[in-house]
Amino acid sequence: MVDSTLAQVGKNLSQAMRILEDGQSGQDVATVLHLVHNLIHEGEEEEDKPSQHRMQNVGEQGHMALLGHSLAAYISVLDRERLRKLTTRILSDTTLWLCRLFRYENGSAYFHEDDRDGLVKVCRLVINARYEEYASEGYAVLSSKQPVIYQSASGRPGLGQHLCSQLGLPLSSLCTVPCNTVFGSQHQMDVALLDKLIKEDKEAGKLPLLLIANAGTPGAGHTDKLGRLKDLCDQYSMWLHLEGVNLATLALGQATSAIMAANRSDSMTLTPGQWLGLPAVSAVTLYRHEDPALSLAAGLTSSQPVAKLRALPLWLSLQYLGHNGIVQKIKHATVLSQQLLQKLKTLASIKTSDVDHSGMLFEVEDELSSPVVLFKFSQEMSAASSGGSVEGYCAGEKEVLDTFNRWLGEQLLQLVPASGMDVVELEDEGTCVRFSPLLTAAVLGTQQGDVEDLVEKLSELVPVMSSTMCLRQDFREETHRHSPSLIYVEELSWPGLGAVRYEPQAEGIDESRRKQELEKINTELLKKLQELDTDIIFSTGPEFGTQENCIFVGMVTEDVDVSELVNTIATLGRDIEESGRLLENMTEVVRKGILEAELQLQKANEEKLMEEGVMRQLPLVGSVLNWFSPVQSSIKGRTFNLAAGSLDSTEVTYSTKAQTGRPSLQDTPTSSSKRLPGQRLFQRSGGAGFDSFSETSSIGQAEESAGEGSTTLSSSFRPPTPPPAPEENSQPASDVIQEKVPESSVQVNAQVEAEVETEEERQPEGQEVEQSER
Numbered sequence: 001m002v003d004s005t006l007a008q009v010g011k012n013l014s015q016a017m018r019i020l021e022d023g024q025s026g027q028d029v030a031t032v033l034h035l036v037h038n039l040i041h042e043g044e045e046e047e048d049k050p051s052q053h054r055m056q057n058v059g060e061q062g063h064m065a066l067l068g069h070s071l072a073a074y075i076s077v078l079d080r081e082r083l084r085k086l087t088t089r090i091l092s093d094t095t096l097w098l099c100r101l102f103r104y105e106n107g108s109a110y111f112h113e114d115d116r117d118g119l120v121k122v123c124r125l126v127i128n129a130r131y132e133e134y135a136s137e138g139y140a141v142l143s144s145k146q147p148v149i150y151q152s153a154s155g156r157p158g159l160g161q162h163l164c165s166q167l168g169l170p171l172s173s174l175c176t177v178p179c180n181t182v183f184g185s186q187h188q189m190d191v192a193l194l195d196k197l198i199k200e201d202k203e204a205g206k207l208p209l210l211l212i213a214n215a216g217t218p219g220a221g222h223t224d225k226l227g228r229l230k231d232l233c234d235q236y237s238m239w240l241h242l243e244g245v246n247l248a249t250l251a252l253g254q255a256t257s258a259i260m261a262a263n264r265s266d267s268m269t270l271t272p273g274q275w276l277g278l279p280a281v282s283a284v285t286l287y288r289h290e291d292p293a294l295s296l297a298a299g300l301t302s303s304q305p306v307a308k309l310r311a312l313p314l315w316l317s318l319q320y321l322g323h324n325g326i327v328q329k330i331k332h333a334t335v336l337s338q339q340l341l342q343k344l345k346t347l348a349s350i351k352t353s354d355v356d357h358s359g360m361l362f363e364v365e366d367e368l369s370s371p372v373v374l375f376k377f378s379q380e381m382s383a384a385s386s387g388g389s390v391e392g393y394c395a396g397e398k399e400v401l402d403t404f405n406r407w408l409g410e411q412l413l414q415l416v417p418a419s420g421m422d423v424v425e426l427e428d429e430g431t432c433v434r435f436s437p438l439l440t441a442a443v444l445g446t447q448q449g450d451v452e453d454l455v456e457k458l459s460e461l462v463p464v465m466s467s468t469m470c471l472r473q474d475f476r477e478e479t480h481r482h483s484p485s486l487i488y489v490e491e492l493s494w495p496g497l498g499a500v501r502y503e504p505q506a507e508g509i510d511e512s513r514r515k516q517e518l519e520k521i522n523t524e525l526l527k528k529l530q531e532l533d534t535d536i537i538f539s540t541g542p543e544f545g546t547q548e549n550c551i552f553v554g555m556v557t558e559d560v561d562v563s564e565l566v567n568t569i570a571t572l573g574r575d576i577e578e579s580g581r582l583l584e585n586m587t588e589v590v591r592k593g594i595l596e597a598e599l600q601l602q603k604a605n606e607e608k609l610m611e612e613g614v615m616r617q618l619p620l621v622g623s624v625l626n627w628f629s630p631v632q633s634s635i636k637g638r639t640f641n642l643a644a645g646s647l648d649s650t651e652v653t654y655s656t657k658a659q660t661g662r663p664s665l666q667d668t669p670t671s672s673s674k675r676l677p678g679q680r681l682f683q684r685s686g687g688a689g690f691d692s693f694s695e696t697s698s699i700g701q702a703e704e705s706a707g708e709g710s711t712t713l714s715s716s717f718r719p720p721t722p723p724p725a726p727e728e729n730s731q732p733a734s735d736v737i738q739e740k741v742p743e744s745s746v747q748v749n750a751q752v753e754a755e756v757e758t759e760e761e762r763q764p765e766g767q768e769v770e771q772s773e774r
Helices: 004-022 029-040 060-075 080-101 117-130 134-143 159-167 191-203 226-235 245-251 257-264 272-276 292-298 305-346 397-415 437-444 448-481 511-530 562-612 619-628 651-656 689-693 733-761 765-772
Strands: 108-112 147-152 174-177 207-214 239-243 267-270 283-287 373-375 422-426 430-435 486-489 498-502 551-553 638-641 646-649
Touching: 060 080, 060 305, 080 108, 080 283, 080 305, 108 117, 108 305, 117 134, 117 147, 117 159, 117 207, 117 239, 117 267, 117 283, 117 292, 147 159, 147 191, 159 174, 174 191, 191 207, 191 226, 207 226, 226 239, 226 257, 245 257, 245 267, 245 305, 245 437, 272 305, 272 437, 305 373, 305 430, 305 437, 305 448, 397 422, 397 430, 397 448, 448 486, 448 498, 448 562, 486 562, 498 511, 498 562, 511 551, 511 562
Parallel strands: 147 174, 147 207, 207 239, 239 267
Antiparallel strands: 108 283, 267 283, 373 430, 422 430, 486 498, 498 551, 638 646
16 A cells, blocks of 8 residues: 555656646746646645635735845846846845834844844854954864853744754754743743853853843743843853844834843844735844954855845835834734733633733733733632532643643634634643734734634633533542443543543453444444534544543533433443343344244144145145135244244234234333423533523534544534424433334334245245135
C-alpha cells in the first residue's frame, strides 16, 4: 500500500511534467492564471468546513503593498544610474518616515523578509565593532574572549538557537536570563539577576556582547524594564536590541514611559506589515551606528540597488495611509484591547489581577495602552457542587483547567472568527486565551461590535464551564456507585463532564472475546445515547485521545441531574448486554426448535402415509383419488414461541386467524420516570438551565456523527432545541428504549414460524391439495 504523501508527490510531479511538455510552445495568460487559481483552491471541496480558513482582509492599503511588489520588478530593469537614484530616494524616505513615526532619531533601517534576519545582522555588526581583528582573523579571534548573548526566558522560542546557528557560535555563548519570581511581572526579565550573570561572565574571561529585551513578550505581551536594562548595557558596553508588539504604541501621541524608553535602545525590529494589515511587507530593523563600513560588512547596507527595492511596498503604503492613518490603525487596536479588558472585569468569575496566580486575567503593567489581553477560566474552589465537594476533586486539576481554557479559546474563535482569538501556553499560568488585535485586527477587520459579540459569547460559555466543573466530581461518584458495570475513565484532555466505559459482566470468556464485546456494547451504547432527546453531547472523545471504547460526556448546565444521567447510561448498557446474551441464547433455542419441528413433521408424514396409503402419494393417481374420495388430513402446522421456548400447533391460528396463547412481550408493562411537559431529559424539575440559556445562545454548530472514530473538542457542547409539543399518546423515551428488545423478539418469532411452515410446504403435491381443501 503506497503512502498517501508519496502518492500526492508523485501526482504533483506528473502534473508538472505534463504542463512542461504541453507548454513547450507557451501558454496564454488566462490559462496560467486559471492554473494558479486551481492550485490555490485545491482540496477545498473535500474539506468539511472550508469557512474556518481565515482570508486576510486586503484593503486599499493592501493593494498598494501588492502594487509595490510589481513595481519593484519593473523598476529593476531601468538603467543603472536611474535605478540608483530612485532606490536611494525610496530607501531614505522610508527610513526617515519610520524613524519619525516611531520616535527613533538618527537611525538607519534594514529591510528583511525574515523577522529574525535583522537581529542576525546586528549581531555581526557588534562582533565586528567589539573584535577589531575579526575582519582579518575571523572566528579565531573569538577564542580569546568568548562572546555572550543574553536573552529573556520569556522571549521568542528558538531565537537564541537561530542566532548561534547563523553566526557560527556555540550554544554556550547563549545565556538565558530568568524572569522575576518575587516582585514585578513574572514575564519580565530579572534585572538584578542579569547584573549578576554579567559579572560572572566577565570574571570568567568572557565578553558580554548583546542583550535581547522584549517590548511585549510573545506570550503575555509584557514589557521589560527597558530603562534599567539600557543603563546596565551602558555600564558593561553592551548592545541593547528590542523586539515585540508593544513597539507599535510608540507611534501614539501618549506612549507610556515604559515604552518610551525604547527610543534609547541601539536597535529594534518592527513588523509594520502585521500592525497595518499590509500583505507581504518586509520587517524593518532600525539601528544606530556611525561606521558605514562596519554596517556594510555586517550586511545591514548593500551596494546593490535592487536590494534597496525591498522598501518599495512599504514606501507606497506609508504614503497612502499617511501619518494619521497609521496612528489611527494602531490606536484602533489598543481601543479594542481596552474595550475587552473593561468588559472582562464585569463578568462573573473573571479576575483582573496578575498577582493572584490562580486569577482569571493577567494584565501588563500599564492598562492604558496595552494592545494585548490575556485571560483564562479559573473555577472558584469555594463553589460547592450540587452534591460532591470541589476541594481536591481531581489530582490533575491544573490539567483540567488547561483543557477547559483550550476549549474556550477554540469556541470563541469559532463563534467570533473576526476576533482572532488564540490560545497560548505559559509556563506558570498554563493555558490562556489571548486577544492581540495589533496582530490580527487589521488582517481580519476586527471592529468594536466583534468585541461585544465576543463578550456576549464568553458570558454564555463561562456559566456552562463552571457548572460542568462543579458536577465533574458528582459524575465521578455516581459512576463509582454503578461499579463494576460502569468504570470512570480519567481523561484530563477532555473538556466536559467526564468519560465512562461500560464493562460487560460476562464470565468465562477469553480476553479477545471480551475486547470484542466491550467495543460492541460501548459502540451501541454511544449510538443510543446520541439518539436521546437531550442537549448533552455524547461522543468518542478527543481525536488523539489515549482512551478507547469510552463514552465521553460533554458540557452540561447546572440543572442537569447527574444521578439520572449515570443511571440511564448504566441501564442502557445493561439492556444492550442482556439483549446480546438473549440473541446468543436464542440462536441455540431456535436451532433446537427447528430440529424438533423437522422430526415432528417427518413423523406426521409417516403417519399420513400409513393412514392414506401409497396410492394417494403418487402425483397423478393421488389427485384423482382425492377428487373422488377426499380424506381428512391430520397434519397440523407448527409455530415456535420464543418467549416460552416451545413448539406449538398452528391449529388455533388457522381457525381464529389470530395468534393467541401466551402474552406478547410487548404487553409487558414498563416503568419510567415521568417528566413534566417541556422538561428535557436529565433535567431536574424547576431548572432553568438550557431553556433560559438557549434564548440568547447560538453556540454549537458542531455536528456529531454517530459511529465515527473521533470528534473535535468543539463538539462537546451544543445549544438546546425547543422541546416537542406533548402528544396524548406519546411515550416517554425510557419506555421506547425498554420496548426495543421485546419488539425484536416478536419479529424473530414470526420468522421462525415462517420457517417451520415452509418445511410443511415442501411436502408432495398431493399433500398441498389436501391442505388447501381443509
